[in-house]
Amino acid sequence: MKKPPLLVVDDLSVAFTQRSGAPFGFGRRSLAAVNHVTLELRAGEALGIVGESGSGKSTLGRAILGLERASGGAVTFDGARISDGARADMDRLRRETAMVFQDPYGALNPRMTAAQAIAEVLIVHRKLPAADIPARVDELLTLVGLRPELGARRPAQLSGGQCQRVGVARALAVDPRLIIADECVAALDVSIQGQIINLFMELRARMDLALIFIAHDLAIVRRLCDRVAVMYLGRIVEEGPTEEVFRAPRHPYTAALISAIPEIDPDTALDPHLLAGDPPSPMRLPEGCPFHPRCPQAQPVCQSGPPPAEHRSPGRRWSCILDPENTTKNPTEVLTHATQ
Amino acid sequence: MTAPVLSVQGLSVETRDGVRLVDDLSFDLAPGEILGLVGESGSGKTVACRALMRLLPEPALRIAGGRVALLGQDLVPLPEARMRDVRGGQIGMIFQNPTAHLDPVMRIGDQIAEAVRLHENTTRSDARARAVEALRQVGIPDPEARAGSYAHEFSGGMRQRAMIAVALACNPKVLIADEPTTALDVTVQAQILRLLMDLRDRQGVSIILITHDLGVVAQTCDSIAVLYAGRLCERGPKRDVLGAPSHHYTAGLIRCQPTSAGGEGLLDTIPGQPPSMGAMPGGCRFHPRCAAATVACKGDQPDQAARGPGHVAACHNPLTSARRKVGA
Numbered sequence: 001m002k003k004p005p006l007l008v009v010d011d012l013s014v015a016f017t018q019r020s021g022a023p024f025g026f027g028r029r030s031l032a033a034v035n036h037v038t039l040e041l042r043a044g045e046a047l048g049i050v051g052e053s054g055s056g057k058s059t060l061g062r063a064i065l066g067l068e069r070a071s072g073g074a075v076t077f078d079g080a081r082i083s084d085g086a087r088a089d090m091d092r093l094r095r096e097t098a099m100v101f102q103d104p105y106g107a108l109n110p111r112m113t114a115a116q117a118i119a120e121v122l123i124v125h126r127k128l129p130a131a132d133i134p135a136r137v138d139e140l141l142t143l144v145g146l147r148p149e150l151g152a153r154r155p156a157q158l159s160g161g162q163c164q165r166v167g168v169a170r171a172l173a174v175d176p177r178l179i180i181a182d183e184c185v186a187a188l189d190v191s192i193q194g195q196i197i198n199l200f201m202e203l204r205a206r207m208d209l210a211l212i213f214i215a216h217d218l219a220i221v222r223r224l225c226d227r228v229a230v231m232y233l234g235r236i237v238e239e240g241p242t243e244e245v246f247r248a249p250r251h252p253y254t255a256a257l258i259s260a261i262p263e264i265d266p267d268t269a270l271d272p273h274l275l276a277g278d279p280p281s282p283m284r285l286p287e288g289c290p291f292h293p294r295c296p297q298a299q300p301v302c303q304s305g306p307p308p309a310e311h312r313s314p315g316r317r318w319s320c321i322l323d324p325e326n327t328t329k330n331p332t333e334v335l336t337h338a339t340q
Numbered sequence: 341m342t343a344p345v346l347s348v349q350g351l352s353v354e355t356r357d358g359v360r361l362v363d364d365l366s367f368d369l370a371p372g373e374i375l376g377l378v379g380e381s382g383s384g385k386t387v388a389c390r391a392l393m394r395l396l397p398e399p400a401l402r403i404a405g406g407r408v409a410l411l412g413q414d415l416v417p418l419p420e421a422r423m424r425d426v427r428g429g430q431i432g433m434i435f436q437n438p439t440a441h442l443d444p445v446m447r448i449g450d451q452i453a454e455a456v457r458l459h460e461n462t463t464r465s466d467a468r469a470r471a472v473e474a475l476r477q478v479g480i481p482d483p484e485a486r487a488g489s490y491a492h493e494f495s496g497g498m499r500q501r502a503m504i505a506v507a508l509a510c511n512p513k514v515l516i517a518d519e520p521t522t523a524l525d526v527t528v529q530a531q532i533l534r535l536l537m538d539l540r541d542r543q544g545v546s547i548i549l550i551t552h553d554l555g556v557v558a559q560t561c562d563s564i565a566v567l568y569a570g571r572l573c574e575r576g577p578k579r580d581v582l583g584a585p586s587h588h589y590t591a592g593l594i595r596c597q598p599t600s601a602g603g604e605g606l607l608d609t610i611p612g613q614p615p616s617m618g619a620m621p622g623g624c625r626f627h628p629r630c631a632a633a634t635v636a637c638k639g640d641q642p643d644q645a646a647r648g649p650g651h652v653a654a655c656h657n658p659l660t661s662a663r664r665k666v667g668a
Binding site (some may be wrong): 217260 | 380381433495496497498524527529530533534553554555556557558560578579583592594596597598599603606607608613
C-alpha cells in the first residue's frame, strides 16, 4: 500500500495586488503569482519545481510554508489543514518543516556565530534542554560536513559553501520532515554545488526527508529529484517522474526548457530552434493557453478561451491541447519540425 | 596562421599588499575567435579582464607586469586619454548585470549614439541611425521605436541585447563579455549565446567570454583557458581541453558538472575550498585539493608545458587519458 501523502497542495492560489497610485485603490491590479496549483508529496520524496523567472516557483514554495498568504485553495500537511488553520497547526508546521534560501550570506545574521545561529533554532522551538544544546549543535555541524570548531566563526569568516551548509544545518535542527530549498545552490561554484546536492541526497536517504527543490538548473533537478513539476506563469504545465519527463516531455514548454540547457559535450551543438521571446509578464496573462505566444506548435484554438485542461496518464499530467497520441512520441521532434 | 588581435604576455595584477590576484597570464586571441575564460569565483578571471581594459580600481589593484598587445600595440603603458579611445572603440565590454550598466534616465538609442559620437566624428543624425542599426543587429524588434525606450521598459534579455548593441556600435575588434548570461533564464541565455556567435560570424569580432559554466563554453567557444587562484591551469582548443583535459583541476570541473543526460548517485565534487587571496599555497596552487599531488607539487610551481597543438597545461603529473566523450 502506498503511504498517504505528507503534503497536499490543493488548488492553491497566491495573488499580489499592485497599487496604481490612484486614490481609494482605484486602478489596483491583481497579479496571480500562483494560479490554482495542485501537488502531492510523500515522505522521502524529492520534487523539483522548475521554470523561468517570474513563473511563481519561489512564491509557491513560500506559500506552502505559510510565508505568503494564499488567496485561495488549501495546504494540508500530515493531515492538518494549515493554510487557514489554527495557530497550533501552524506551530506544528514550523516545527516540522524548514526552508533553505538562495543567498547563503543573506539568510544568516552577520553578528551571530554559526553555532549561535543553529542554537537559536533549537531554543526557539524548545527542542532540547539548554544543557544539551552545545552537543546537538556540534552534531548538526558534523552532519552537514563542517568541523565543529567552525561553529565559532561568523558568516563573514566562512565561505559561501560553508554558509550554505550552516543554512542546511539550521533547517535540520528542527528534525524536519519536509525541507523546501529555494535555488539553494545557484549562488555557489560548480565544485561546491555538488557538495551541497550530495548532502541533500545523503540526508534524504538517511532521514526519510521530503524535499521540494526549487531550481532553474534542470541538470541538477534530474539528478536529485524523483518527480519534477514545470511551472509557467503561475501554473503547473507538466508534472511527472523526472526521468520520463526528461526523456519524453509532453508539453512544448518543457521540451523547450530541456533543449535550452547548454550541454558540456562540444559535439552537441546548441539547439538552433530556440524558444523565441521572453517570459511574458504575469500582470498581463495572455488569453487561452498562456504559453501560446511563444509556442512553436500553437493552433488557432490555443489563442482564446480558457487555459487548456489537464491531460493525465499514470503518474503524469500536462496542460496542452496537443494530443500526444496524434503527435510523435517526443515533442522535441515536433518542435523542430514546426520551426523549420 | 594569422596574427592575433590581442596578445597577452605574462600579465600580473597585484594588490597594494603585494598579493598576486593574477599571476603570469598569457594567451592569444585570433581574429573571430571566441575564447572561454573559465574559473570559480575568486579565480581572477574578472580581474584579468579589467586589467586588459585598464579598468582596475587603482591604487588598490595594479598591473605588476606583462604586456597586453592589441593589434601589436602594448596597452599597459598607454596614457589614460589614449586608453579612453581604445575602450569602447576597439575593445567593447558587456557585463553580467545590464541594469546596472545602462543609464536609467537616458533613452537606449541615445546611449548608443553617445558611444558612437565619443569615438567617431559623426553627425548627430548619423549616430542616431547607427544606434537604430545596432539595435537591429542584436535582434531587437522594431528598433526605430525601441531606440526611444528607457532601460526599465526592456526585459532582462532585451537589456542584455541593448548592452551588446552599445558595445558593438563602434565595431570593436574585441568584445569582452563578463558572465553575460548568468543572470538570465536558460531559454534567454540560449538566445544571447546564439546572438554572440552570429555577431562573430557576421562581423568577425573576437570575443573573450568569461563564465563559470562549462556547458556555455562547450556550446559557444573555440578555445578555453582555465584559471585557478589567479594562475592559468590549462589552455587549448575546446575539444582538446574538454575531451582530454591534462590538468587535474580541469578534469575535476568537468566531472562536477551535472549533465542533463542524467546519471545516478552522488555527484563528483572537488574536495575543499579554493584558497583565499591572502593565503595562497606554495607550489601548484591546486595541490591541497588535488588527488594526484606529490611532493614536487607542494614545492615547485609547475611551468606551462605543451600538451598538443595550441594546448598547454601547468601540471607536474598531467593526465594522459585517451580522449573520451564528454558528458558521458
